[in-house]
Each structure stands twice: as structure tokens, then as C-alpha cells.
Amino acid sequence: MIKQTFKVPDLTCSNCALKLEALEDTLRGVKQINASYHKLEMTVEYDETQLSAQAIIAAVKHSGYTATLV
Amino acid sequence: MKTKKTPIDPVVIVAIGVVLIALALISLAFQSEAPLAGSVSLASQLTLAFVTGLTTGGLSCLAVQGGLLASSLAQQIEQDYAANLTKGKNVKKRAPARVNSAFPILLFLTSKIIAYTVFGALLGWLGSYFTFSPALRAVLMIAIGVFMLGNGLRMFNVHPIFRYFSIEPPKFITRYIRQTAKGVETFTPLFLGALTVFIPCGVTQAMLATALGTGSPMFGAALMFAFTLGTSPVFFIVAYLTTELGAKLEKTFMRFVAAVVLILGFVTLNSGLALIGSPLAFQNLTRNLFPSRSALTSAPTQVPQTAGIVTLSVLNRGYFPQTLKAPANQALALQLITNETYSCARDFVIPALNFYQLLPATGTVEVNLPPQKAGTKIPFTCSMGMYTGVIVFE
Numbered sequence: 001m002i003k004q005t006f007k008v009p010d011l012t013c014s015n016c017a018l019k020l021e022a023l024e025d026t027l028r029g030v031k032q033i034n035a036s037y038h039k040l041e042m043t044v045e046y047d048e049t050q051l052s053a054q055a056i057i058a059a060v061k062h063s064g065y066t067a068t069l070v
Numbered sequence: 071m072k073t074k075k076t077p078i079d080p081v082v083i084v085a086i087g088v089v090l091i092a093l094a095l096i097s098l099a100f101q102s103e104a105p106l107a108g109s110v111s112l113a114s115q116l117t118l119a120f121v122t123g124l125t126t127g128g129l130s131c132l133a134v135q136g137g138l139l140a141s142s143l144a145q146q147i148e149q150d151y152a153a154n155l156t157k158g159k160n161v162k163k164r165a166p167a168r169v170n171s172a173f174p175i176l177l178f179l180t181s182k183i184i185a186y187t188v189f190g191a192l193l194g195w196l197g198s199y200f201t202f203s204p205a206l207r208a209v210l211m212i213a214i215g216v217f218m219l220g221n222g223l224r225m226f227n228v229h230p231i232f233r234y235f236s237i238e239p240p241k242f243i244t245r246y247i248r249q250t251a252k253g254v255e256t257f258t259p260l261f262l263g264a265l266t267v268f269i270p271c272g273v274t275q276a277m278l279a280t281a282l283g284t285g286s287p288m289f290g291a292a293l294m295f296a297f298t299l300g301t302s303p304v305f306f307i308v309a310y311l312t313t314e315l316g317a318k319l320e321k322t323f324m325r326f327v328a329a330v331v332l333i334l335g336f337v338t339l340n341s342g343l344a345l346i347g348s349p350l351a352f353q354n355l356t357r358n359l360f361p362s363r364s365a366l367t368s369a370p371t372q373v374p375q376t377a378g379i380v381t382l383s384v385l386n387r388g389y390f391p392q393t394l395k396a397p398a399n400q401a402l403a404l405q406l407i408t409n410e411t412y413s414c415a416r417d418f419v420i421p422a423l424n425f426y427q428l429l430p431a432t433g434t435v436e437v438n439l440p441p442q443k444a445g446t447k448i449p450f451t452c453s454m455g456m457y458t459g460v461i462v463f464e
Contacts, residue, residue: 013236014236014237014238014258017238018257021241034241036238037233037236037238038233038234038236038238040233
């Protein structure tokens with residue numbers, strides 16, 4: 001398990017952050033996602049054998065936002 | 071798995087609202103003029119509560135609680151707007167922004183109805199044990215006003231610090247909602263709808279006082295349910311039409327919403343300041359800056375005063391005279407005269423004297439004023455901070 005932080009500069013409200021956290025339910029290998037509109041970032045705890053940072057960035061993009069690894 | 075949200079057709083909601091208005095008007099037509107706290111039947115009291123909500127209550131509450139509704143809608147609008155922009159990146163011709171405003175409005179109103187029904191039951195149970203003092207309400211209104219101003223400035227991207235005005239619910243709550251409810255966007259309208267219970271408007275307070283007097287949890291709950299249900303169509307129609315109108319503006323939509331939140335924030339903050347008699351409240355500020363203008367408007371309505379007694383007319387549209395002149399250095403009786411007054415002006419507050427009373431719709435209430443030095447100004451206000459005035463001792 002690793003924990004990585006991503007910057008998501010185009011979050012516009014708290015609901016957008018909640019939308020990113022909902023990726024917990026769809027992304028295989030994710031243990032926990034904490035997204036913060038206040039900090040414009042998300043922290044993802046995931047199993048690196050099942051998921052990559054690039055796949056997370058792609059999933060975020062699919063949700064309508066842009067993520068970059070810190 | 072992405073689930074497609076199917077919002078309730080707004081047309082259906084508006085139709086329900088129109089039907090409710092029609093029902094209320096029919097009830098009104100068959101309704102004899104009955105005093106609220108009189109010995110009328112349960113059914114007619116509930117009908118009267120509903121009609122009061124539909125007429126004066128809806129607009130009056132919208133003035134106070136509209137900001138909370140706007141704040142909850144703002145979150146949904148921002149999200150829908152962002153989603154529309156994302157979709158638009160890959161298509162040549164972008165469809166106009168469609169905002170699912172009906173759903174959060176419904177959530178907000180449902181939560182509000184539930185909160186007030188529970189509160190009505192509590193009041194009925196507690197009797198006269200539990201009341202919100204004007205000072206506490208003022209603090210809440212100021213806090214909510216600041217919250218809304220912060221949110222408006224956040225939406226205008228004035229400074230990153232204002233992002234902290236956006237509510238981020240605790241993670242355990244969002245997880246629970248996500249697992250049990252249809253969407254995460256349900257939290258804000260539900261939370262803010264329930265919060266309206268802490269900032270009741272003047273008419274609502276009158277109704278809460280009635281619920282308090284019932285001494286029955288069931289009756290108290292039914293009364294508040296009927297009243298809050300009555301206020302809902304006005305809330306819905308105004309909020310829905312406002313957001314739909316906003317959607318037509320598209321490019322300036324977010325700025326439009328932010329401006330509405332800012333304006334309502336100023337109004338709420340100002341009401342809170344007026345309620346504590348602050349000289350910074352807009353009405354008090356203009357009265358102090360332009361005393362001659364204030365004196366002119368109040369002079370023709372000044373009632374001839376008897377020795378030791380000053381009289382203030384409490385009307386549906388406010389207090390007359392707004393600047394009440396009183397002799398200094400002597401104890402006085404302030405007579406408050408109401409005559410079929412049903413607006414929030416009835417809920418009379420003198421912050422400096424810590425005086426607060428819900429006046430009878432028609433009648434005279436006397437307040438003892440201790441001697442004051444010449445030049446002293448004592449502001450008075452309704453409990454919503456909408457109608458204000460000042461007693462000037464000279």
C-alpha cells in the first residue's frame with residue numbers, strides 16, 4: 001500500500017471533492033481517497049500492484065478534473 | 071459504475087406548487103376570520119397556519135432564509151456548470167448549461183419541513199421553557215451573513231482563503247451518505263435546510279410561539295408542518311425561476327449566482343446588526359448620516375405625546391414615527407399600538423434594554439423606559455432586523 005498526493009487545481013466546490021472521493025467505489029485497488037477543495041488536492045491510499053498513479057490521473061480526468069502528482 | 075441521475079421533472083414540481091396555492095386560496099375563501107390562538111378547531115388552525123405560510127410566511131421567510139437556500143443551490147450549480155464545461159470540450163456545439171436546480175430545492179425544503187415539524191413537537195413538549203433570545207438570533211444571523219459573504223467571495227475567486235467557507239462534511243458522513251443515498255450532493259441542501267430552524271423569520275416566530283402555547287407535541291408538530299408546507303411553494307417557485315433565469319445567462323452564470331449570494335449575505339448580516347441595535351446597520355447608518363432627511367420623513371407621522379407617555383404605531387409596513395422624539399431625564403412609558411398588525415413588526419425588540427415581546431395583533435402594550443440623558447439614542451427593531459427605528463431623547 002502506498003499513499004500519494006495529487007494536486008487538483010480545477011476543483012470548484014466541496015461537492016466536486018466528494019465526487020472524487022466516490023472513485024473509492026469504482027477504482028480497483030484503492031483503499032481510501034481523501035479529497036479537499038480547501039487545499040485543491042487529493043490523497044489516495046492504494047495498492048500499487050493493482051493500480052498506478054497514471055490510472056488514477058486518468059480516472060480523475062474521466063470525472064472531469066485534472067490531477068497531477070505532487 | 072457511473073449511475074445516471076434522474077431528477078424529478080421540474081414542471082411536475084411547479085404544478086404541485088400551483089395546486090397547493092389553489093387549494094390554499096380555496097381554503098382562504100371558505101375561511102372565516104378566526105384568531106390564531108382562539109378556541110377554533112384543530113383543522114381550521116392548521117388551515118390558517120398553512121395559509122399564513124403560503125401568504126405572508128413564504129415571502130417573509132424567503133427574506134431571511136433565502137440566503138441559505140441560495141448557498142445550497144450554489145454548490146449544485148457550480149457542479150453542474152463544471153460538468154457542462156467538461157462535456158463541451160469534446161463536442162463542436164455545446165448544449166446550453168442545464169442546471170438540476172429542482173432536486174436540491176426539494177431536498178432543502180423537505181429538510182426544512184422535517185426540521186420545523188420536529189421543532190414544533192419539541193416546543194409543544196417544552197411549553198414556555200425554550201425560546202431563542204433576539205441576541206442569540208442576531209449572533210446566528212451575523213454568523214450566517216459572514217458565511218454567505220465568504221461564499222460569494224469564494225465564487226468570485228477573490229482569495230484562496232475563502233475556499234474555507236465551503237462546507238466540507240466529515241468523511242464518515244460522506245461515506246455513509248455515499249453508501250446509502252443516491253448522490254453526494256444531497257448533503258449540503260439537507261444540512262442547510264435543517265439549519266433554517268435557527269433563523270426563523272418574524273412570522274415563523276409568531277407561529278413557533280403558537281406551537282409553544284399548544285402544550286402538545288402532536289399539535290405543535292402539526293401546526294409547524296402545516297405552516298412550513300405553506301411557505302414551500304413560494305420558496306420553490308422563486309428559487310427555481312431565479313436559477314432558470316440564471317441558466318439563460320450561461321457565460322455570466324457563476325458570477326450571477328455569486329452576486330446573489332453576496333447580496334443576500336449583506337442583507338442577512340445587516341439584519342443581524344440591526345437586531346443588536348448596531349450603529350453599523352444600514353438603516354442606523356443612514357439615519358445617523360442624514361438626520362434631517364429622517365426627521366422629515368418621521369415628522370408628519372409623529373403622534374402628539376402626552377406627558378410621560380410616548381406612542382409608537384406598529385404597522386404592517388414598519389414603525390411610525392421611525393425617529394421617535396422623547397423628553398430626556400424622566401421616566402417614560404412607551405406605548406406600542408398595533409392594529410391588525412401581522413407582519414414581523416409585531417415581534418418588537420429594544421436591544422439596549424434587552425426588551426423583547428411578541429405584541430398582540432391588535433392592542434396596546436406599555437414599556438417602561440428608564441430616564442435617559444439628552445442626546446441618547448435607543449434603536450428599536452423587529453426581530454428580523456427588517457423594520458427599525460430610534461428613540462431620540464432631547
